[in-house]
Amino acid sequence: MSWIWSALTPHPPILVPEVGRGREGEAAITLEGLDRLMKRLARRKPEVLLLLSPHQPWAPGSLFLNAASRPRGSLAPFGAPSVAFTLSTPAEKLSELAAHLTAKGIPLRTGTGNPDLTRDQGSLVPLYFLERAWGTLPSVVLASPIGLDPRSALKLGEALASFDGKSSWALLASGDLSHRLTRDAPAGYSPVGEKFDAAIVAALSSTDPRPLLDLTPQELEDAGECGLRSVLAMLGHCRVLKGSIDVLSHEGPFGVGYCNAVWTA
16 A cells, blocks of 8 residues: 555644744644644655645646646745755656546646745645654655635545555645634634534544535635645545544634644555
């Protein structure tokens, strides 16, 4: 089996000390969850990391695969230019993955003109913590599931589970939860925000996507989320591969839901 783990992480730049400059402490539960996650993954560095980020370019009705060979970027827009990465995307591995997903009926779009990750905190923040855990990063394939509807995102995860890439792979599902948990939340308040976050935690804890699939399109919009499709892809992936998902933390500082969760082979 190619897959050695699958994990969900949040991606607010404020978690990075060079950005937060002390305010990251306001998300202490999330940082504790990240620390527990990184300790679980410290000896589980894959040869290839598939990273689903809602801040990558996206294509309506499709999964977008970033085929740039050397994507790079930094957290300079958030005041931390020293937090910078240059990644390596293996063309052969990306092609193998694309062929498998196409055969499984997953609509794909690929692009080679998207090497700039500067505004993709969905990738850069998780990579910051993974690099600290491992010292160096593996090859990375970047993708965005935002163009998929919820059921297609679940199907994506199921299709990924049967991929045998002849290398060790891991799936990083990057995504924040509701952005509308409190009156001072960045997207304003909605009572649906708490319901959405509870559904995410319930779905992950049970490895059952129904709490999420039962939400109406209006509820999903009112939740102000960015991580739903990443979560559903992880759920589809883990359900096929069996075993349970450990929810390591959940909280809503700054009016935004953050969750850390992991499945390991």
